[in-house]
Amino acid sequence: MRSTFGIKQRPPGELPPPEDGEKVGVMRRRARQRLSACGLACVADEAVLIVSELVTNAIVHSGGREITVILSLRANFLRIHVHDGVPSSHLHPKAPSNAAEDGRGLVLVQSLAEERRGTWGIDDAGATTWCELRLATS
Incomplete structure (x- = not known):
């Protein structure tokens, strides 16, 4: 699966408009549909959350x-790749404080990757974030 969609460019600190936020749900649905169609429903819950x-x-x-989402199979792994095209100076996420209301997303991604004996990372100077989940072997 490869999906690319546009988002509104905005100044730093300004929240995204609702129509950009709605694209998250679209990507979740597309990912679940594609994984189910490929017989990978066993990993769909974790993948959709990631x-x-x-x-x-x-x-x-x-x-x-513009953001591109790619789901692909590599060996015995499902790879989830999200590319936004903008390098970041924040290549290593900070752990959120206990009182923080946000900032736990990448901690969750890391935890899910570890549970599925996979890994995650950041490439392209921060313009790409990816996660790999090991698929069950029979």
């Missing part, structure tokens, strides 16, 4: 105008 977190981060933090 898609949601990575796309939300790209919309809220990138400052870019």
Whole structure:
């Protein structure tokens, strides 16, 4: 699955408009449909949550105008790749404080990746975030 969509460019600190936020739900639905169609419903819940977190981060933090979401199979892994085209100076996410109301998305992505014996990372100087989930072997 490969989906590219535009978002409104806005100044740093300004919240995204509702129509950009709605694209998160569209990407979740597309990911679930594609995974189910490929016989990968067993990993769909985790993958959809990761898609949601990575796309939300790209919309809220990138400052870019276009986001690409790619789901692909590599060996025995599902790879989720979100590219916003905008390098970031924040290549390593900070752990949120206990009182923080946000900032837990990448911690959740890391936890889900570890549970599925996978990994996650940031490439392209921060313009791409990815996650790999190991698929069950029979």
